[in-house]
Amino acid sequence: MKLQRTAFGLLVAAALLAGIVAVSEQQKTTAPVNPVDQAASQRVFDFGEDAIAVVTIESRRPAVTIERVDGQWRLSAPLKVPANAATVAFLTNLLTTTQRDRTLNVSRDRAAEFGLDQPMGQLTITLNDQQKHQLVLGKPSFDRTFLYALIDPDPNAKELAVSLVSPQFANAVDRDRKEWQVEKTVDKTVATPSPSAAASPTPTVNPTPQTSPQPENSPVALPGN
Numbered sequence: 001m002k003l004q005r006t007a008f009g010l011l012v013a014a015a016l017l018a019g020i021v022a023v024s025e026q027q028k029t030t031a032p033v034n035p036v037d038q039a040a041s042q043r044v045f046d047f048g049e050d051a052i053a054v055v056t057i058e059s060r061r062p063a064v065t066i067e068r069v070d071g072q073w074r075l076s077a078p079l080k081v082p083a084n085a086a087t088v089a090f091l092t093n094l095l096t097t098t099q100r101d102r103t104l105n106v107s108r109d110r111a112a113e114f115g116l117d118q119p120m121g122q123l124t125i126t127l128n129d130q131q132k133h134q135l136v137l138g139k140p141s142f143d144r145t146f147l148y149a150l151i152d153p154d155p156n157a158k159e160l161a162v163s164l165v166s167p168q169f170a171n172a173v174d175r176d177r178k179e180w181q182v183e184k185t186v187d188k189t190v191a192t193p194s195p196s197a198a199a200s201p202t203p204t205v206n207p208t209p210q211t212s213p214q215p216e217n218s219p220v221a222l223p224g225n
Contacts, residue, residue, distance in 0.1 A: 044094075044135065051128055052095070052126075052128075053068055055124070064078070073088045107160070114160075135151055135152075145167065151163050
């Protein structure tokens with residue numbers, strides 16, 4: 001009798017377990033999956049390029065600030081000049097399309113291990129709605145396939161959330177200031193005369209002094225007279 005109760009209890013438990021598994025599987029198959037949201041959660045930042053208004057780049061070189069003015073990128077610091085569109089596009093594309101590999105939670109006293117105590121670069125991004133984001137770049141990973149980085153770091157957090165991002169960020173940030181400016185072009189429509197083509201001054205010819213004609217039958221002065 002006791003054996004029958006035990007067997008009955010096992011059957012009930014098995015039935016309940018099977019029911020739970022069935023409900024769980026049904027929820028997995030019926031739950032909506034949004035691949036766009038999943039992809040966005042993997043990106044370094046979730047905003048698009050059109051949302052970026054200002055970017056400030058700080059590195060071992062002089063700080064650079066670029067901003068969008070009437071749809072065109074311009075430098076506002078250290079000079080107020082048009083920005084190189086290709087250089088800016090390389091950076092904004094990295095910010096909005098590249099993905100982070102994974103995130104490691106480490107104690108703050110280990111910041112030097114990841115080069116985050118003295119970062120090689122720091123980006124501050126201001127969006128059109130004035131929302132700000134920050135990316136702090138540390139040193140490369142041991143195989144140099146990633147850069148250690150902090151994405152929107154929380155200064156009050158007990159741990160550092162260290163992410164692995166593309167090493168291309170180093171190329172985008174550590175640039176000479178001139179690479180952020182539009183290259184000066186020479187107007188080839190105006191021809192510059194070469195020195196050989198320049199007209200040489202016409203030499204001045206002294207006029208040959210004219211002699212007064214002597215009258216006919218006039219005596220010719222001879223030497224000694």
